[in-house]
Amino acid sequence: MSSIPFDSLVADQALISEHDLPGHIGKYRVLRRLGEGATSDVFLALDEFKGSEVAIKRMRAWAQNSRGGDTMGNRFFAAEASLAGRLQHPNVVQILDAVPDEDAPFLVMEYVPGITLKHFCRSDRLLPLDQIVELGFKCAMALGYVFRQGVIHRDVKPANLLAVLDGQGQVTDVKVSDFGSALNLNADQTQVHRVGSLAYMPPEQIEGGDVGCHADIYSLGAVLYHLIAGRPPFDAPNQMALMHQIYHQAPQSLVGLRSGVSAELDAVVMKALAKHPSERYADWDSFGRALSELVTKQLIPLARLYEVKDSERFNLLRSLEFFAGFGDVELWEVVHRARWRRYPVDHALYKRGQEGNSFHIIAQGEVEVFRDGNKVATLGTGTSVGEMAYLAPNPQLRKHSADIRVTQLCTTISFTPESLSLLSPECQHRFDRGFIQVLVRRLHAAHESLAHPRRIL
Numbered sequence: 001m002s003s004i005p006f007d008s009l010v011a012d013q014a015l016i017s018e019h020d021l022p023g024h025i026g027k028y029r030v031l032r033r034l035g036e037g038a039t040s041d042v043f044l045a046l047d048e049f050k051g052s053e054v055a056i057k058r059m060r061a062w063a064q065n066s067r068g069g070d071t072m073g074n075r076f077f078a079a080e081a082s083l084a085g086r087l088q089h090p091n092v093v094q095i096l097d098a099v100p101d102e103d104a105p106f107l108v109m110e111y112v113p114g115i116t117l118k119h120f121c122r123s124d125r126l127l128p129l130d131q132i133v134e135l136g137f138k139c140a141m142a143l144g145y146v147f148r149q150g151v152i153h154r155d156v157k158p159a160n161l162l163a164v165l166d167g168q169g170q171v172t173d174v175k176v177s178d179f180g181s182a183l184n185l186n187a188d189q190t191q192v193h194r195v196g197s198l199a200y201m202p203p204e205q206i207e208g209g210d211v212g213c214h215a216d217i218y219s220l221g222a223v224l225y226h227l228i229a230g231r232p233p234f235d236a237p238n239q240m241a242l243m244h245q246i247y248h249q250a251p252q253s254l255v256g257l258r259s260g261v262s263a264e265l266d267a268v269v270m271k272a273l274a275k276h277p278s279e280r281y282a283d284w285d286s287f288g289r290a291l292s293e294l295v296t297k298q299l300i301p302l303a304r305l306y307e308v309k310d311s312e313r314f315n316l317l318r319s320l321e322f323f324a325g326f327g328d329v330e331l332w333e334v335v336h337r338a339r340w341r342r343y344p345v346d347h348a349l350y351k352r353g354q355e356g357n358s359f360h361i362i363a364q365g366e367v368e369v370f371r372d373g374n375k376v377a378t379l380g381t382g383t384s385v386g387e388m389a390y391l392a393p394n395p396q397l398r399k400h401s402a403d404i405r406v407t408q409l410c411t412t413i414s415f416t417p418e419s420l421s422l423l424s425p426e427c428q429h430r431f432d433r434g435f436i437q438v439l440v441r442r443l444h445a446a447h448e449s450l451a452h453p454r455r456i457l
């Protein structure tokens, strides 16, 4: 797996124009420069009051020249500023605040420790195929969320996708950033057309007409193509030639460009890159499903065969009744925060008399419930186990009243009071509702069994 020493990257970035580093921007103490775009500089800064690090994107003076006037820079700033506090998704860079400072307006964003996916577009630094597909799935889900909020990004490109790196320089996650070109379908003001980066732009966006979510689907397809092949789908010496290719030429098949690329992976990317929007995926969910199936059906080489990918976990949760009321954002929280365990047949999940300190939701497999040696119930996929002891108000009631044994290889999602308390209030609320439904169902079953004793097992 490709990795980069994070410290050396940070050192490289720090060397760039350290001399013109501002001391403070607004109330934030500037620590170092993170990067720069066409219209702005981005700094790592400290919110001294909260003690947290943030990224600050400050517009350059020339980009906004006519003080609040109708320059491109001001429009880009306004597009992003209008989204402050609105987009909250684990795979979208959060815009925390927008400060319309007269000299240099700036945005305050969540800081992402990492680098952009542009780094991994070079043929000598390509990521493994299964990781590219996994990143693609996360971006598809994130952009689907963004679209449901009435926003089309319009500039999905490797430089706008931030790879989160761990201490060893391994890519662990991805976040969509830079909403300066976004089309906000809920905003009244007229929006800039013909924005974006040509190499990743679909034909309809070049024409400058109205675009829908299919434009972003195309661009993500183009990004995946670049990450897989080490070159974008179209490459030409000048803009006219590039536009001609985008309109009229089919991209070269990925199968011959990189070993390990199956016809199925090639087909998924090519469908996203179809010339006409109606020939692409109908929506983000279909694109996400096509990507995740490449993993579950093993249609791409898997670096670690038995590793359960986040995309698989996410899809598994989505299929379980217990999580039916959870939104995408809460589901990702469960993917990341829950303890995912696999148990072999005959494993004793709980023993009678044991103090209950956790609950499990069965994601796959089956367990049996025994009371005094007699089987009283079989619990399968989507049911919860141990929640009674977990929810009980006092230690005496918190003891398990039955033995629970695994009868079919089982994957469970478990939480303790501590791990559950780390979830957002919305997510905890969803769990509470899930439990109420479970308890009501069990109460009803108990009443039924008392009223009609012959009907029970």
Ligand SMILES: Nc1ncnc2c1ncn2[C@@H]1O[C@H](COP(=O)(O)OP(=O)(O)OP(=O)(O)O)[C@@H](O)[C@H]1O
Residues within 6 Å of the ligand: 034, 035, 036, 037, 038, 039, 040, 041, 042, 055, 057, 093, 109, 110, 111, 112, 113, 114, 115, 116, 159, 160, 162, 177, 178, 180
């Ligand atoms: N939240 C963040 N955390 C860490 N680094 C960031 C963050 N946002 C941006 N950067 C860095 O700053 C660079 C420039 O940011 P960004 O692309 O948003 O600026 P821009 O002026 O809108 O660029 P352009 O208009 O050229 O697309 C990024 O490529 C990235 O390296």
